[in-house]
Amino acid sequence: MTIDQQVPQVGIPRPRPLRSIVYMIVSFVFRLLQFVLIVTGLAVGIATAVVWIGFPILMATTNFIRWSADRERGWARTMLETPLEPVERLPVEGLPLIKRWLTRLTDATTWRDLAYLMVAFPLACLELPIAIASIVLLPMAIWVTPWVGWLHGNLAYSLLGPNRAAKLEQKAERLQASRARGVDAAEAERRRIERDLHDGAQQRLVAVAMSLGRAKSKFDQDPDAVRELIDEAHLDAKLAVSELRDLARGIYPAVLGDRGLDAALSAQAAKSPIHVDVEVDVEPRPPAAVETTAYFIVGETLTNIAKHSGATEAGVKVWRTDSMVIVEITDNGHGGAEVRPGGGLAGLADRAATIDGVITVVSPPGGPTVIRADLPCQW
Numbered sequence: 568m569t570i571d572q573q574v575p576q577v578g579i580p581r582p583r584p585l586r587s588i589v590y591m592i593v594s595f596v597f598r599l600l601q602f603v604l605i606v607t608g609l610a611v612g613i614a615t616a617v618v619w620i621g622f623p624i625l626m627a628t629t630n631f632i633r634w635s636a637d638r639e640r641g642w643a644r645t646m647l648e649t650p651l652e653p654v655e656r657l658p659v660e661g662l663p664l665i666k667r668w669l670t671r672l673t674d675a676t677t678w679r680d681l682a683y684l685m686v687a688f689p690l691a692c693l694e695l696p697i698a699i700a701s702i703v704l705l706p707m708a709i710w711v712t713p714w715v716g717w718l719h720g721n722l723a724y725s726l727l728g729p730n731r732a733a734k735l736e737q738k739a740e741r742l743q744a745s746r747a748r749g750v751d752a753a754e755a756e757r758r759r760i761e762r763d764l765h766d767g768a769q770q771r772l773v774a775v776a777m778s779l780g781r782a783k784s785k786f787d788q789d790p791d792a793v794r795e796l797i798d799e800a801h802l803d804a805k806l807a808v809s810e811l812r813d814l815a816r817g818i819y820p821a822v823l824g825d826r827g828l829d830a831a832l833s834a835q836a837a838k839s840p841i842h843v844d845v846e847v848d849v850e851p852r853p854p855a856a857v858e859t860t861a862y863f864i865v866g867e868t869l870t871n872i873a874k875h876s877g878a879t880e881a882g883v884k885v886w887r888t889d890s891m892v893i894v895e896i897t898d899n900g901h902g903g904a905e906v907r908p909g910g911g912l913a914g915l916a917d918r919a920a921t922i923d924g925v926i927t928v929v930s931p932p933g934g935p936t937v938i939r940a941d942l943p944c945q946w
Contacts, residue, residue: 580717582647584701584708587716590646591698595691601635602688604628605681626668629677636680639687640727649720651727683726690719774803823862827852831862832883839869842880849887856922857942861885861894864915864926864940868896871912876900876936887944894940902934915940 582590608628615621633656640651657674659667671677697715701708778800782793823831829847836843852858865883872878878900885894906912906928916926919940930936 580648581713582716582720584712586646586648587712588698588701588708590642590716590719591691591694591712594642594687595695597638598684598688598691601684605632605635605684626664629668629671632680632684633671633677635684636676636727639683639723643720643723643727647716647720647723649724651724652729654727654729679726683723686722686726690722694719771803771806775800778803823858824855828858828861828885831858832865832885835862835866835869836883839881840873841878843869844880844882846883847885849885849892851887853887853892853942853944857892857944860918860922860924860942861892861940863918864894864938865896867915868938871904872896872898872900872936876902876904876934878934878936890944892942892944894942896938898934898936900934900936901932902930902936903932904928904930904936904938912938 605628608624608631612621612625612628615624637653640653643649644651654676656676657670659670662670694715697707697712701712778796782796782800785792785796822834828849829845832845832847836845853861865885869881869883872881876898878898881896881898883894883896885892887893904912906916906926912926912928915938919926919942922942924940924942927939927941928936929939
């Protein structure tokens with residue numbers, strides 16, 4: 568099961584070789600038909616518009632363009648895994664026939680549909696030989712065809728995907744949700760720190776004050792009791808210092824700031840009750856907020872693995888791309904992990920959301936479990 572806890576930023580995946588080959592071969596037939604019908608319809612419609620016959624032809628051609636583009640969105644989404652969803656068009660319900668057609672002509676998506684369909688046919692003429700050659704040449708099928716499909720998917724997304732206003736609206740909605748979850752995560756962290764201070768160091772310091780007060784009252788009458796009370800206060804003071812140190816480490820570990828993610832995650836792995844392999848390659852060093860988020864995601868995940876997964880070993884791999892830090896934690900446990908409101912994985916997703924990151928959980932029954940965090944270095 569895969570769960571994305573946030574609307575991800577759009578990324579065009581590289582399609583699988585077989586699907587790319589099938590897409591290019593089958594698409595050529597449809598593209599040829601679309602190109603002929605559209606060009607013929609536009610030419611005949613414009614030429615005969617002076618005698619009114621052309622207007623029904625142009626209306627039918629406009630409808631065919633939009634219908635074909637909608638089919639292309641579904642076809643590219645299925646075969647090339649391009650994240651194309653149905654676009655929002657200007658409403659035409661209830662309008663007279665002529666006004667409906669004029670509204671469709673003023674809709675920017677109609678012209679983007681036409682641009683894609685006109686470009687797609689020449690591209691199909693180039694892609695068809697590549698697909699046919701890939702049937703025979705295995706290296707070409709493995710390395711060339713998927714990249715051609717990826718390029719075509721990017722073109723389809725740029726022309727058939729949401730327009731700029733819709734993209735900005737989606738980004739604003741994503742950032743608003745991210746901000747709200749970040750505020751919730753910060754509030755939960757504040758309550759945790761307050762609780763730890765109240766139940767831990769504060770109680771220790773109260774005990775120290777009480778022991779010293781009792782020692783002061785007995786200072787002249789019972790020196791032996793005073794010595795015991797001072798020893799007790801000294802012990803409580805040391806425990807309070809230790810708890811404060813642990814609390815500060817929980818807010819921002821010193822080793823992370825001094826030596827970076829590699830050393831900090833290796834220290835976490837060394838404390839785990841199960842064997843953990845750590846591989847970190849994040850040069851150049853990412854921003855402190857990204858490092859802190861990655862550190863706590865790994866720490867919380869390793870804790871959950873040790874408590875709930877039944878795993879005997881785990882792996883932590885962290886690497887950096889140009890704009891992202893990717894954290895991937897795997898284990899050989901019994902699987903079945905899922906994001907539940909208020910659960911540990913939901914907390915990880917909330918922490919990642921504070922920097923516009925995404926948590927993905929893949930945990931089929933029987934395992935293995937893979938938890939991946941994509942953390943942007945700019946937000």
